[in-house]
Amino acid sequence: MTGDMITVMQITERPTSLHVLDPSTFDDENCLVVRTPDVTSVQSDATSVSSQSTSGADELSDKDEGSSSCDESVADPKELASIPEKLRNECATILSATPEQFALEHDMILKDQKDQQDDGAVAIARGRAMFNSRASSASLFSVNLGKMRTMRLFFSNPENTSGQLVIATHDSHYKILHFHHGGLDKLAQLFEQWSAIKARSVKEGSPSPAPDRHLLICQPAVKKNELDPEDGLFERVHWDYWKTFKNAEGAIHDSQTIRKALYFASMEPNLRKEIWPFLLRVYPWESTVEQRETIRNDLFLEYQNIKRKRLKKAVSSKHWDGLENTVVKDVVRTDRKNPFFAGDENPNVDMMRDILLNYAAMYPDVGYIQGMSDLLAPLLSTLKDESEVYWCFVGLMQQTLFSKSSESLMEQNLEYLRELIKLLVPEVFSYLWQLGGDSLQFMFVHRWILLFFKREFAESDALHIWEACWARYRTQYFHLFVCVAIVSIYGPDIISQKLPHDEILLYFSSLANHMDARVVLKKARGLLHHFVNREKIPCSLAGVVESSGMSQWDSHKKLQAYECVKKHGDDEPCPYA
Structure with missing residues (x-):
């Protein structure tokens, strides 16, 4: 890093020597300089990568598309027969590209990435397919940070050492740099020092630009009063604990308690x-x-x-x-x-x-x-x-949504999600409502719901989310509370940066595999706890929480009260309020 200039080399092999570029080689008038390193400085027997600009969140590529509005009327047989094919086409587009592929399609990507397409190809011969990977080429990425719109650092682990750096230009082009093995905290310290120096130089009359909130550091956390009071009381289910629930014939005599333990701590x-x-x-x-x-x-x-x-x-x-x-x-x-x-x-x-x-x-x-x-x-x-x-x-x-009535299930899930975000994260809902268009279709959550967050988190974390959902503790819609938790934790930045609809899609897509699942689950459990303990909930969310007898000692609690927030039929009375 020289002055306002940051230089990142992406190579497939470790160089034998370090080459320092003369700052004079950079043109102050250009905010982006991309050069190719000398191939003679690369040794053929090494296999290290210094930094990667691709997220690796997906392996398939398609565009996202919207979902139709919810229709409570009874569909005719022809419409019902067409539902599987509609869902099939929608899934082929929802299971969308990596953040960089999405940005490429929308001309939102920096120059050095445009020559890098898919990371592999599939060849089919005699009913058998083979996957062929392609090696990425080496490149040198340089950018004038002083002329960028924003720099955002997202920490994805409890130690705040790993995560991603997202650099955005004023014309909405992005570079995403991932730090899988630490070092992002050191870069954050360096950037904070640079930002402070930049701010002082502006006060002293320097013409160098320093927009408000130019440097944003996101360290996701959940406050104590936002947690479920029982969070942290359960240990991961192990063999000895599991065996205590079996009787002499091997039947599970208390499935409610074991499901509760799985909900809080997995297995x-x-x-x-x-x-x-x-x-x-x-x-x-x-x-x-x-x-x-x-x-x-x-x-x-x-x-x-x-x-x-x-x-x-x-x-x-x-x-x-x-x-x-x-x-x-x-x-x-x-x-x-x-x-x-x-x-x-x-x-x-x-x-x-x-x-x-x-x-x-x-x-x-x-x-x-x-x-x-x-x-x-x-x-x-x-x-x-x-x-x-x-x-x-x-x-x-x-x-899941992969069933005969999947289209209506997706609409029901999205309708519940809209109401939950409106209730629990009103500032984000209000911003999306002001954007208009398809913003309230929540396109960025479609893949989350369809694949149970499998492409959003590391597999070990995704499986914990799966098990928490399968436990059906308090609700069969816990996956929606996970969605709300992600929006609650990472959503405020879309408001502060006034991101348009397309950039919101890219923003949430870029978080794939770089969110802290531990924090997200804590937040989701806390949201569910506070939701079920509200004095009143909207009648539009009456089906979210199921009375399944999980809380057998809660007979002293009042029955859930509802308030009517929508019109029912032809001026019919609300069946819940």
């Missing part, structure tokens, strides 16, 4: 193979070991019948050939960094393909929709047994 990874089938409703909680063995055998035989029927169906059908090709292309692009799915000729990839095809054959009204492979992959790598994975996947699909 040891080696327990997932045993507990997930309960959470996904393959086995009833009260079933004995003997009953579960009978269920397991029956489901295995049924799954073998499904496979045989699918193989017969695939003999001669153009529609099925197209569906199979889509599945083949998607499975080889799913979780490529997971060793369980790595390499060509991997039988686990074939197993994923077979499960998806069997599901499509069993549920032809749904078929296969892009994104299903993302949800299946963690189940398969954790449970490993094909039959058990299939039935857990069926249970998971019943809890």
Whole structure:
């Protein structure tokens, strides 16, 4: 960093020597200088990357598109029949590009990235797909920070050492630099010193620009009064604790308490193979070991019948050939960094393909929709047994938007989300309402909801979110409170920077894999706690909290009161207020 100039080198190999650029080589009139380093200074046997400008949040690329408004009227059969195809097309676009790909499509990206397209390609031959990665080229990125609109630092770990730096120009072009292994705190200190010096120079008459809030540092945290009072009281569920809930026959005698513990603290990874089938409703909680063995055998035989029927169906059908090709292309692009799915000729990839095809054959009204492979992959790598994975996947699909009535489910989720943000984060809702257009369609949350945040967090954190949702503690819509928590923590910056709709999409997309899941979950649990303890809630949110008997000692509490906030039918009285 020289004066106002920051220089970042992106290389695929470690250089043998450090070259310092003469500050005179930079033109003060140009706010962006991009040069290519001398290739002779790069040694061929090293494999280190100093900084990357791509987020790695996604592997597929499409544009986002809006969702239709909610219609409470009864649709005719033709409309219902078209729902799966509409959802299929929408999912193919919602599971969108990386932040840099989105910015490239909207001409919002800095020059040195425009020559870097997809990081890989898929080749298909004889029904089998192979994923070919491309090496990124070395480049030198230099920018005059004094002429930038904003610099935003987002810390993503409790130690405040890792995260991302987002540099924005005045004409809405962005550079995103990710710090995966620390060092961002040191850069923050350097920037704060630079910002202070810059501010003093302006006071002393320097013409160098220093806009208000030029440097923004985001350190997400949750205040004590925002937490659920029981947060931190539970330990992660382990084998000894789990066994205390089983009676002599192996039945779980208190599923409410175990689900509450999973909601607050998740479980040891080696327990997932045993507990997930309960959470996904393959086995009833009260079933004995003997009953579960009978269920397991029956489901295995049924799954073998499904496979045989699918193989017969695939003999001669153009529609099925197209569906199979889509599945083949998607499975080889799913979780490529997971060793369980790595390499060509991997039988686990074939197993994923077979499960998806069997599901499509069993549920032809749904078929296969892009994104299903993302949800299946963690189940398969954790449970490993094909039959058990299939039935857990069926249970998971019943809890997601991938079902026959998915379009109406998405609208219902978005309507609940609008009302929750309006109630719990009113300043963000008000800003989006003022923007108008499609802002209140909350395009940036569609992928969060469809994929249960799998592409927004590291897998270990995403699975904790999944388990908290599957526990169904107080609500079956906990995923919406996670959405509200993200908006509450990271949303104020869109207001302070007065970001337009397109930049809001890019802003939230750029947070993928760089948010602090621990903070987000604490915030989400706190939001749910405060929501269920409100004196009154809007009647538009009457279906969010379910009375399931989870709080068996809360008989002294008053029944939830509602206030009417919308018109019901033809001037009919509110059924809740």
